[in-house]
Amino acid sequence: MNPVLKIENLTKNFGRLCAVNNMNLQVGAGQVFGMLGPNGSGKTTTLGMLMNVVNPTSGSFKWFGEEATHHTRKKIGAVLEHPIFYPYLTGQKNLELTAMIKGANEAQIADVLRLVELSDRKDDKYRTYSLGMKQRLAIASALLNDPQVLILDEPTNGLDPMGIAEIRELIKKIASDGRTIILASHLLDEVQKVCTHFAVLKKGNMVYSGPVEDVSKGAETVEVKADVDLTDALSSFQGSSSVLRENGYFEVTLTDGVKSKDLNRFLFEKGIIASHLVTKKKSLEKQFLEILAESK
Amino acid sequence: MLHLLKIDLKKMTSYRTFWVVCGLYFFTLGMTTASGMEFLKWLVRMGASFGTEINITRIPFYHFPDVWQNITYVSGFFKAILAFMVVISITNEFTYRTVRQNIIDGLSRKQFIISKVLTNILLSLMSMLMVFVIALVTGLVYSPTIVFTDLVMDLEFFGAYFLEVFAFLSFALLLGMVIQRSGLTIVILVLSQMIEAIIRANVDDYVPWLIPYFPMESISNLIPLPFPRYVFREIQDYVSITSVLVVAGWTFVFNYLAYLKLKKSDI
Numbered sequence: 001m002n003p004v005l006k007i008e009n010l011t012k013n014f015g016r017l018c019a020v021n022n023m024n025l026q027v028g029a030g031q032v033f034g035m036l037g038p039n040g041s042g043k044t045t046t047l048g049m050l051m052n053v054v055n056p057t058s059g060s061f062k063w064f065g066e067e068a069t070h071h072t073r074k075k076i077g078a079v080l081e082h083p084i085f086y087p088y089l090t091g092q093k094n095l096e097l098t099a100m101i102k103g104a105n106e107a108q109i110a111d112v113l114r115l116v117e118l119s120d121r122k123d124d125k126y127r128t129y130s131l132g133m134k135q136r137l138a139i140a141s142a143l144l145n146d147p148q149v150l151i152l153d154e155p156t157n158g159l160d161p162m163g164i165a166e167i168r169e170l171i172k173k174i175a176s177d178g179r180t181i182i183l184a185s186h187l188l189d190e191v192q193k194v195c196t197h198f199a200v201l202k203k204g205n206m207v208y209s210g211p212v213e214d215v216s217k218g219a220e221t222v223e224v225k226a227d228v229d230l231t232d233a234l235s236s237f238q239g240s241s242s243v244l245r246e247n248g249y250f251e252v253t254l255t256d257g258v259k260s261k262d263l264n265r266f267l268f269e270k271g272i273i274a275s276h277l278v279t280k281k282k283s284l285e286k287q288f289l290e291i292l293a294e295s296k
Numbered sequence: 297m298l299h300l301l302k303i304d305l306k307k308m309t310s311y312r313t314f315w316v317v318c319g320l321y322f323f324t325l326g327m328t329t330a331s332g333m334e335f336l337k338w339l340v341r342m343g344a345s346f347g348t349e350i351n352i353t354r355i356p357f358y359h360f361p362d363v364w365q366n367i368t369y370v371s372g373f374f375k376a377i378l379a380f381m382v383v384i385s386i387t388n389e390f391t392y393r394t395v396r397q398n399i400i401d402g403l404s405r406k407q408f409i410i411s412k413v414l415t416n417i418l419l420s421l422m423s424m425l426m427v428f429v430i431a432l433v434t435g436l437v438y439s440p441t442i443v444f445t446d447l448v449m450d451l452e453f454f455g456a457y458f459l460e461v462f463a464f465l466s467f468a469l470l471l472g473m474v475i476q477r478s479g480l481t482i483v484i485l486v487l488s489q490m491i492e493a494i495i496r497a498n499v500d501d502y503v504p505w506l507i508p509y510f511p512m513e514s515i516s517n518l519i520p521l522p523f524p525r526y527v528f529r530e531i532q533d534y535v536s537i538t539s540v541l542v543v544a545g546w547t548f549v550f551n552y553l554a555y556l557k558l559k560k561s562d563i
Contacts, residue, residue, distance in 0.1 A: 051400045054562045074402035084397040086388075089310050100303050101401040141401075 002065035004029050004149055004180045005050070010059035012045050012204075019045040021204040022059070027182060027197070032175045034191035034212070035184040036288060037201035043184040044081050046201070047153055051078050064148070074102045077142030078151035083134040087127035091118060091137050094126055095144065104145035112140040116170065132163040139170060150174060153184045168194060192284040200291050207295040215287045222252045222260045225276035226267070233270050237263060249276065300411035301418065303403075304385075307394075308415070313384060321377040322426055328374070329367050329430050332357055333438060355526050358438035361449040365522045365533060367431040368457040371423070372519060375461045376486065378419055379468035383481045386412060386472035396563045409555045412469055420462040424454055456518040456535040463515050463543045466550035473554045488512060514542040 005027040012020040020042040027033045035043050048054035050061060051073060063072045085094040095109045113119045116136035121129070129137065135155060142150055152171070156164040171194050175181050185191050191198055192212060199209035224230065230250050234243045239258030244251040252263060260279040267274055308314045336355065356362050389395040398408055436442065468485055475481040492512040500507055508514060517539045520532040 048562070053396050053399050055560070070399075070402050070404035070407070073400065078400050080396075080400065084393050086307060086311075086392060086394055088312070089307075093306070093310055097303065097306050098397075098401050100299070100306065101398060101403050103402070 003027060004031075005061065005063055005182070006065070007046075007050075007061040008059055010046070010049060010061055011057045012042075012049060012054060013057045018204050020049070023206050025199060025206065025209060027180060029180055030178050031197050032171070032181045032183065032195045034195035034198035035182065035201060036186065036188065036191055036198055036284075037184075038186060038292075040203075041201040042204040043201055044153055045204075047078070047080050047151055047182070047184060051076070051080065051151070053080075074145060075147055076149045076151060077144065077147035078153075079135075079138040079142050079155065080151070080153045082154075082157070083138035085126045085134070085137065085141075088125060090123050090125055091129070092122040094137070095122075095141055098141045099144050102145040108144055108146070112143045115143065115173075116140040131158045132160070132166075135159060135163070135167065136170075139167070143174070147179070149180045149182065151182045151184075154186070155183070156185075156187065156190060164190070188283075188285045188288050198284070200288060202292055202295055205295070208291045212284065215284050220254045220258075220260060221280045222254060222263055223249045223276065223278045223280060224252060224263070224267070224274050225249050226272050226274045228272060230267075230272065233267060233272055237266055239263065239266075297410070297414065300407055301414040304411040304415045305418075308385060314381060317377065317381045317384070321374060321381070321423075324377070325371055325374045325423070325426065326430055329370055329427065330434055332366075332370075332434075357526075358434045360435045360439050360442065360446040362522070362525075363431050363435040363439075364450045364453045365519065367427060367434070368453045369519045369522050371427045371457065372460055372516070375423070375464045378423060378461065379464055379485060380482055382412075382416060382419070382465050382468040383472045383485060384478055385415070386469055387476055387478040387481055390476040390563075391478070393563075395558075399563065405558045406555060409551070409558060412554075413466070413551055416462060416465040416469060420458050420465060423461050424458045427457060428454055450533070452535045453519055456540065459540060459543055459547070460515055460518045463511075463547040463550070466547045466554075467511065470550045470554045470557075473557050508538070509542055511546045514539055514546060518543055 003026040005025070007023055007025040010020055010023040011018070023046065035046070037043050045054055049056045050063075050068075052068060052070070061068065063076065066072065085091075086097070089097070091113070092109065095113070096106060098104075099106050099109060110119070113122050116139055118133060118136055118140060121133065126134070126137070135157075139152070139155065142152070155171070156167045159167065168190065171181060171183070175194065181194075183191065183195060192215070195212050197209070197211050200207050224234075225248065231245075234240065234250055234252060237252070239255050239262055240252045241255050242253045244253075254260070254263065260277065264274065264277055336357065357366055389398070395408060399405060403411075435447070439446075467488070468481075471485055471488075472478070472481045475484065489512050492510055496507055496510055496513060508517060518535065522531055522533070525531045525533070
């Protein structure tokens with residue numbers, strides 16, 4: 001099967017600054033693909049090239065297995081950086097304009113407005129909207145014409161926690177329809193919560209790409225605590241690669257194949273009952289920082 | 297094509313500035329061109345107080361076919377106001393960055409330019425139509441006798457007028473596209489006539505044959521100044537084909553450069 005997006009050796013230089021360096025990437029159908037990277041790492045430039053607003057210096061990309069034209073863009077809903085609309089037009093009129101450009105049915109406007117809960121403000125001018133409403137209108141506009149791919153660049157930027165949660169739910173809802181989503185963000189926990197795959201960019205270079213579930217694979221870490229001192233008991237446990245004492249807890253990193261229940265059984269057999277035992281998933285944040293540190 | 301025009305009109309028709317500027321344009325244009333007789337009467341009153349007598353009925357300003365060239369000539373001065381509107385329309389797209397979103401949403405860069413050019417054509421046509429109606433009405437009111445052959449004579453001035461306005465609006469579009477800021481663009485647009493005049497004055501000793509090919513010069517040559525004929529001087533009372541070709545050439549160049557600029561830039 002053709003990937004939805006295939007990027008080959010994509011490069012963009014702004015004068016002497018290399019914003020994106022020789023990027024190769026594939027995004028498959030139905031993936032929720034997270035693009036991670038610190039500010040200025042080339043995420044928006046990459047997305048700009050994919051949407052033909054930034055001319056690549058070299059390299060190429062294909063959407064749906066074919067060369068990109070303005071017709072392909074109509075099948076992609078995208079919001080880059082921040083919402084862009086005509087401030088003097090109402091939300092409704094702005095969406096009507098987008099629908100005209102995309103060749104979408106105007107009847108969809110009411111649906112997407114309902115989805116982002118803006119129906120009751122649709123006749124107000126865009127400039128009177130709050131930031132959260134602007135972001136939601138942008139998502140509504142991206143959803144017009146029933147796009148196969150949705151590109152969202154920092155969709156929760158500047159939103160309050162409730163707004164962030166709303167957008168996240170919205171993304172999950174959209175993803176559950178089987179649509180491909182490309183999500184650029186520097187909010188790692190956001191990416192971990194909604195994405196299936198991710199790539200890490202650093203200074204224009206792609207330093208990592210893979211499925212999100214791989215992050216939690218590998219060595220497990222267990223946090224234990226008991227009423228008695230565990231130092232001796234833990235040091236005699238065969239399945240640990242390291243034992244750290246932190247904040248009154250013991251942090252035990254297990255060797256491959258050893259699970260937390262093995263440690264629990266071991267302690268129990270030794271006559272020790274743990275009062276606290278938590279298997280810790282490796283967070284994307286930790287992984288991300290590791291990747292960035294390694295790539296130096 | 298019509299679809300692209302509709303897209304651009306959709307942006308403008310809910311924009312209050314557009315209606316205000318267009319309203320002012322058509323109002324001042326209409327009032328000025330239609331009130332030439334009042335101006336002449338005022339001139340008579342002024343002359344009378346100085347003891348000179350002018351017989352305005354001897355000046356066939358609004359008579360067919362003179363009225364066509366007279367009114368199209370005077371109306372030409374107002375095209376700058378329409379050009380300001382074009383500048384605002386294009387620079388807004390850059391300040392709001394909506395040109396970027398338009399492209400992202402699926403307009404090609406060529407289509408974007410075409411949508412703006414089509415609006416320019418529409419504005420020029422409307423301006424031409426308005427001037428035609430004014431000239432026709434004033435001509436019917438003030439001509440002592442209406443002779444059909446006089447009425448249909450010299451109508452090519454409207455073609456020239458359309459080209460004059462469209463060429464200038466194309467120039468405004470290019471400037472706005474290159475400069476991208478409305479204030480600066482308007483200043484340069486206003487000064488461009490003067491800047492070109494200075495350049496012309498400095499080169500006319502060396503390359504006099506080049507002078508008619510300058511863009512602003514060729515635009516103003518389309519409809520020659522008609523008034524010296526009332527003091528018995530010879531005037532050019534026709535539209536020269538060379539002027540038309542030169543201006544048409546410039547119009548194409550302006551619009552094509554605007555397209556190239558958009559094509560090459562990261563937006």
